[in-house]
Amino acid sequence: ERERTEAKDWTGNQRSIYTTLGASNHSDKDRQQHDYYATEPRAMELLLAEEHFAPIIWECACGEGHLSKVLEQHGFEVISTDLIYRGFGDPEPLDFLKETLDDFEGDIITNPPYKYALEFVEQALNSVQPGRKVAMFLKLQFLEGKKRKEFFLHNPPKVVYVSSSRLNCAMNGDFEKYPSNNAICYAWFVWEKGFKGDPIIRWIN
Numbered sequence: 502e503r504e505r506t507e508a509k510d511w512t513g514n515q516r517s518i519y520t521t522l523g524a525s526n527h528s529d530k531d532r533q534q535h536d537y538y539a540t541e542p543r544a545m546e547l548l549l550a551e552e553h554f555a556p557i558i559w560e561c562a563c564g565e566g567h568l569s570k571v572l573e574q575h576g577f578e579v580i581s582t583d584l585i586y587r588g589f590g591d592p593e594p595l596d597f598l599k600e601t602l603d604d605f606e607g608d609i610i611t612n613p614p615y616k617y618a619l620e621f622v623e624q625a626l627n628s629v630q631p632g633r634k635v636a637m638f639l640k641l642q643f644l645e646g647k648k649r650k651e652f653f654l655h656n657p658p659k660v661v662y663v664s665s666s667r668l669n670c671a672m673n674g675d676f677e678k679y680p681s682n683n684a685i686c687y688a689w690f691v692w693e694k695g696f697k698g699d700p701i702i703r704w705i706n
Contacts, residue, residue: 544638544668545571547705548610548689551662554634557607561597561625563590568610568638580607597621601628612638619649626656626694634659635692640685659696662689664706 545568556578560569563581566589572579580602581590598620609629613621618639625635641663643649664687689705 541668542567542571544568544612544664544687544689545610547664547668548636548638548662548691549575551689551703551705552634552636552660552691554610554636555607557605559602559605559607559609559628560590560611561595561609562611562613562621565589568612572610578607598624606630606633608634608636610634610636615640618643619652622656622690622692623652626692629694631695633694635694637690638687639690641688643688643690656692657696657698658690658700659693659698660689660691660701660703662691662703662705664688665704666706668706 558572558577559580561582563569563583565587566581569579569581569590582595583590584594584596586592586594598617605628609625618637622635622637629635668687
């Protein structure tokens with residue numbers, strides 16, 4: 502079984518062995534504060550039609566498993582973790598911004614909390630091996646911002662797949678209550694660790 506380690510800095514250095522914290526005691530109020538928007542499973546299908554990934558995938562903000570389940574159906578071995586346990590994946594909470602998996606050799610795919618999207622991308626790139634991929638489902642406006650510009654100049658995505666038709670992210674995973682979210686455009690941002698070229702923009706959906 503892979504060991505979790507605590508990240509001491511963004512470079513991945515000086516990691517110590519992860520210590521089991523026990524079951525989560527988060528209240529419903531706490532859960533609502535963690536920016537949980539579940540991803541329409543079709544978004545995962547669209548990405549898999551365009552990209553090849555390693556046999557092992559870490560879904561590090563798995564929620565109720567909307568993306569993980571699609572990956573499993575396609576034959577991937579999926580490690581599903583989250584800060585809050587929502588009835589799917591590893592019941593032991595894992596704070597992705599502070600912890601990682603020791604000797605992880607696969608790819609990372611997730612829809613991160615948008616408030617911490619840049620931090621998630623940075624941590625994901627620190628958590629994969631050279632040549633491995635990180636795919637993040639993000640608002641298209643993630644391309645904006647001076648801080649993100651500096652990050653992109655040193656860590657350009659290899660491909661950005663823009664969804665030409667709107668895909669849905671439902672608050673708290675309630676797709677019946679939030680059946681559509683047509684005001685927001687999403688894209689899959691795909692990094693390959695070590696890539697230093699110009700990003701390709703493609704359209705899906």
